[in-house]
Amino acid sequence: MPTYTLKINGEDRSVDVSSDTPLLWALRDHMDLVGTKYGCGIGQCGACNVHVDGNAIQSCLVPVAQMEGKAITTIEGLSEDGTHPVQEAWKEVDVPQCGYCQAGQIMTASSFLDKNPNPTEDEIKSAMHGNICRCAAYNRIQQAVALAAEKMGE
């Protein structure tokens, strides 16, 4: 199996996998980074979203072979101690029900707010539309993104 060197959460990590292995499964099965979740495998639910060079992308769709040299951030690396403003907002609003989709939601929200620090309600809704929450905690997700924007502006 080929060896790939990936830059994950600021560290170089080597992984021996077949070239078509999606980043999602390399993270989960080979690097013990299980915060990134499997939901659909076809880029429809957002549970597996991570940052690649600052953009939120679906890690189930991108093969490891295309990821070399890119800066990848997972939920585990979003902050050192869970204090990223988006994580703080998520805690304050108490967003999760089952919690399974939340890492993907947080990764989408944090990348979005980096690009649009003062979003309107409609912009938040559009940005988060790609992430399914089966528990339907959408009211709180929206509220938490707005709160995180406030925190980041402080």
Place this chain on the structure above:
Amino acid sequence: MSTTISNSFSRRAFLRTSSLAGGGMLIGFNLFTACKDEVKMPVDIASLNFNDFNAFIKIADNGMVTIYSPNPEIGQGVKTSMPMIIAEELDVPWDQVHVEQGILNTKDYTRQVAGGSQSIRHGWDALRQTGATAKQMLINAAAAKWGVDASECSASGGVITNAKGETLGYGDVVKEASILDVPEKVALKDPKDYTIIGTDAGNVDIAKIVTGKPLFGLDYKTEGMAIAAVLRPPAFGKKLESFDDSSAKKMEGVIDVIRFGDFKGGGDKVAVLANTTWQAMKAKEALSAEWSDGTPMESTSNHDKLLTDLLDGNTFETLRKDGDVKKAFRNADQVVERTYESPFLPHNCMEPMNFYANVSTDKIHLVGPIQTPERTAGRVAEQLKRNIEDVHLEMTRMGGGFGRRLYGDFVMEAAEISHLAKKPVKVVYSREDDMAAGIYRPAIKYRIKAALKDGKITGYHLKEASINSNMYGLIPNFFPAGALENYQVDVAKYDSNITTGAWRAPYTNFLSFAEQSFFDEIAEALEVDPVQMRLDMLQKVKGTTDERIQYSAERMEDVINLAVEKSGYRNPKDGVYQGFCAYYCHNTHVAEVADVVIENNEPVVKKVTVAVDCGIVVNPLGALNQIEGGVVDGVGHSMYGNFTFKDGVPEVNNYDRYRLIRMKEAPKVETHFVKNTLSPTGLGEPTLPPAGAAVSIAMKKATGNRIYKQPFISNMAEREIIG
């Protein structure tokens, strides 16, 4: 004022109280709740005992309290709210409590189930007694240490105080307390003295959730564990003839390929074991198999006809009959009859089904997401012909349940594969597996017929045609049972080879839409206000002596009035079309008003105002989350949920073509609680059923069209006039 109650603990139940080697005490309880009205669950889980409950408290020398939450956590929040109730009566600051998930313990625990919105309701008395009893034992130990009477001592915030003002922490006396006799009577707090119950407590797992710590079954791993991807029959009705694994076996990481499924060395499934998930999934795709026809392959079009035939036929079982509906129809001024239809629905838990099993000669180790650990462990032991004592089952946090994880089919798969492969295995479903090997909400049709005379409903006849099972327990006794002189509920079913089961708020999730839309139409026919019509109907229920009637007319009135007031129902804003619904299920009374507006020529659900009477609200922050989720889930599945079969094959199997509600479609939910001090009831399900009904009624006002069929999105323009 506090309430002194006789302790229901026997001395024997406390035999497990013990000192811990490292200091502190472990209190084990085996409790019985006072709930006498048993909640009946669908046939498949009817064997579960909903009346017993127990819990564990661990108090350390330093006063730190660990509460083991025995019930499975599926997102309904019991891992936070149940320990809150113990902590309240134990009288310890919530921030000094550490909560851990209890494992399956068939010896000491007897009701480890997530289902029927019953955890809080059934746990209420037992959890309070658990906390209060431990507190009294700690007080007794302190009193003995001081040489004073326990009645001169009190405890609060984890500190015991005597008449002289001297204090001892719980940790100071925990060792002595652990060997005391169990008090025969304990005092429970008056709700006005609560300091934890009724306050907002965040999800106890939140820090782990937002940082991506391993919590879920899919995250669980052990050294040497194989991942199993399973090839199952492509259609309901197909059987496995033969398979070719020569390509799969040559693939990287593949360990083994095993036919299984009947616990006898055969079966209709093939497991591919590999080192990693991706390898297992890919190798599964490389299998080729021959399938033969077993039982008939069914299609949605067959079901449609079969259900209509059932409604037209005479194979009904009568579940409730008051008066004489036939006579009422004969004497009516007008008869209205409508038919309502719903499709199958998959549960679509975000975390696909998965389970870990390590079956060895001395032990069966099972780990993963399961709503019914006790029953499932029993089935594994039975199938593998092992003693239940050999089974060690740990529940992980679950990425959704919705009823799907009441069924342990995926646990049985893991156990059988591990048994055959002789190694630790985790079965992992792909999303496609999860959707195509479901235990679905069955397609159902309701036909409702009402007799109208002199401006009133004089007869009401509800017929249900369902697949594999019918409405159960007290559902036929929900409103409008008791409110009408002549009332009858009949059910009929068709047996299918498509697996069906409980789906969040079984039966009522669709019945509410049918019934409440029907009431709206009746009110229209009678030219009366639909809200007033319901309030008038409720008068007859007051003071009923019919023990089957468990909803309260007074509590229903409270939620109706609150929803009407808070939603502005009497004075809607221009361009806002409001639909009203009031419903009772899972012991909780709920009224909802949906606001629909027209945007770009389309009706859009903007907001749902909810009034809820669930008694005491244990954790308002968590309760609101359940209510918001239940409502949006109810709107989403009513609007978009659709699952069809063609020749036994599900026609969709992933989110590209299965539509779940998303952010932009989610209405804002505004919740108002009826404030009272009645015992709490559950919230995991009861706000879901009324949502679809309220939306359909608002849609009618906005568009002029009645909706008779789910999903609404495909049936919004349908119009059916019979009456």
